[in-house]
Amino acid sequence: GAGVSQSPSNKVTEKGKDVELRCDPISGHTALYWYRQSLGQGLEFLIYFQGNSAPDKSGLPSDRFSAERTGGSVSTLTIQRTQQEDSAVYLCASSSPTSGGPQDTQYFGPGTRLTVL
């Protein structure tokens, strides 16, 4: 079946503009994650959605970053007033957690490469 898809694959924007990044998880997966991959920083967790529970926003670097997940499926990561340090690859992952079980495999999308000029 289809994997995790992300759009756009590349985004170039000017400093100060807002951007929206989209993630379509694997059908039926209830958990969705956003990570950021920056040069020299590795992969950083941003936010986690699980079903109808309140999201875990503990990784969001500033209040310019927000994310929502509509209908328990598609998610949008929004970055307001972009800065050059926001340039990175933004990765989305989804999983299907097993109730009471160990951590389930996260399946990653190809990412969105964001460049802020």
Next chain:
Amino acid sequence: AQSVTQPDIHITVSEGASLELRCNYSYGATPYLFWYVQSPGQGLQLLLKYFSGDTLVQGIKGFEAEFKRSQSSFNLRKPSVHWSDAAEYFCAVGAGFGNEKLTFGTGTRLTIIP
């Protein structure tokens, strides 16, 4: 909080040679450990994972990893590398059971020479 260290930023090996990529973790309880591979322009693909039980874990593409609690390590190995193994490799730790976010190492870039 958990953390992961991959001490080797870049490793070069000859095709057909054996490979070992190092990973050390810090976590107060039994960790959930993962190795992912990222080929150029591709997303992350899971190679293998350890939750419990046998400390030697077999994964895809001929990779294996061994969990050593006493050394807080989860090194990735392959007996004979192929040119297609050239990629970036990430070790990750997760707390599980309601704390599912993964903490990744900074990655090891693997170059294969003929």
